[in-house]
Amino acid sequence: MAKCPLSRRNLTEMGFSPASLGLCSLALFFVTTMAAQPLKPIDVPFQKNYVPTWAGDHIKYYNGGNEVQLYLDKYTGTGFQSRGSYLFGHFSMQMKLVPGDSAGTVTAFYLSSQNAEHDEIDFEFLGNRSGQPYILQTNVFTGGKGDREQRIYLWFDPTRDYHYYSVLWNLFIIVFFVDDIPIRVFKNCKDLGVRFPFNQPMKIYSSLWNADDWATRGGVDKTDWSKAPFVAAYRSFHIDGCEASAEASFCATQGRRWWDRREYQDLDGIQYRRLRWVRLKYTIYNYCSDRSRYPAVPPECRRDRDI
Numbered sequence: 645m646a647k648c649p650l651s652r653r654n655l656t657e658m659g660f661s662p663a664s665l666g667l668c669s670l671a672l673f674f675v676t677t678m679a680a681q682p683l684k685p686i687d688v689p690f691q692k693n694y695v696p697t698w699a700g701d702h703i704k705y706y707n708g709g710n711e712v713q714l715y716l717d718k719y720t721g722t723g724f725q726s727r728g729s730y731l732f733g734h735f736s737m738q739m740k741l742v743p744g745d746s747a748g749t750v751t752a753f754y755l756s757s758q759n760a761e762h763d764e765i766d767f768e769f770l771g772n773r774s775g776q777p778y779i780l781q782t783n784v785f786t787g788g789k790g791d792r793e794q795r796i797y798l799w800f801d802p803t804r805d806y807h808y809y810s811v812l813w814n815l816f817i818i819v820f821f822v823d824d825i826p827i828r829v830f831k832n833c834k835d836l837g838v839r840f841p842f843n844q845p846m847k848i849y850s851s852l853w854n855a856d857d858w859a860t861r862g863g864v865d866k867t868d869w870s871k872a873p874f875v876a877a878y879r880s881f882h883i884d885g886c887e888a889s890a891e892a893s894f895c896a897t898q899g900r901r902w903w904d905r906r907e908y909q910d911l912d913g914i915q916y917r918r919l920r921w922v923r924l925k926y927t928i929y930n931y932c933s934d935r936s937r938y939p940a941v942p943p944e945c946r947r948d949r950d951i
């Protein structure tokens with residue numbers, strides 16, 4: 645490992661006392677002994693893993709496709725999708741969101757099986773007026789049923805620099821990461837009667853579009869088209885998944901890849917601390933605690949609460 649992956653500030657913010665830390669090597673000790681951090685993404689050009697889905701003329705390529713920009717203007721947004729379909733794996737993207745006045749725009753990065761009873765794992769970035777914070781909304785659909793929104797603010801300005809947004813998906817857990825920080829988990833609660841995505845291959849999608857009927861302050865702030873075009877930038881395009889045909893409910897290496905291993909079936913102690921930190925400091929909304937919408941706690945939330 646070339647550099648210490650954890651900064652002291654992060655660790656202290658997450659509840660470690662400076663005295664118990666001292667050295668980066670100690671942090672590294674934790675990381676290597678309890679590690680369930682996904683393998684580092686491998687940056688590849690767009691074309692290796694992705695193709696445009698619609699309005700291909702609103703996608704611009706730089707540096708041999710290592711960097712890509714999506715454009716939204718008043719005529720259209722645009723989107724792209726993975727070439728392959730996958731059952732489980734680690735999927736990530738570096739994104740730099742629409743800067744300045746992005747109110748009304750939504751940038752999404754998601755996995756979906758796109759069929760009638762679809763499974764879906766969503767990151768949606770809701771834009772805002774200049775200087776106002778983005779909202780990151782996540783959702784999980786299983787067997788066509790969603791309505792599991794969680795919303796957070798980010799602890800950085802997502803329009804200034806690239807950040808990694810990733811999904812780790814195996815038979816036991818789905819983890820949403822922002823950089824190295826897990827911001828959400830969805831555990832397999834089959835035993836509680838909740839469907840878990842396991843047999844419908846998904847593709848990875850991204851898009852930028854206008855959603856000013858709901859996105860910003862619930863639809864109050866409209867897109868200011870005089871600021872168009874709105875531009876979101878992408879890098880990395882990492883996919884490390886078990887590739888299946890779109891119909892297959894199985895793929896050859898299933899159960900035998902790194903993300904299937906025991907240490908990836910749940911978060912470790914450091915990751916739970918980080919998740920709690922996000923919960924405590926940045927959560928705006930969690931369907932699990934919305935009693936007016938769900939008088940009875942949704943079953944999977946029982947495993948969400950003790951985080």
Ligand SMILES: *[C@@H]1O[C@H](CO)[C@@H](O)[C@H](O)[C@H]1NC(C)=O
Binds near residue numbers: 770773778
């Ligand atoms: C936009 O900014 C307002 C005011 O700070 C805030 O209430 C809202 O949550 C922000 N985000 C979105 C997407 O509306």
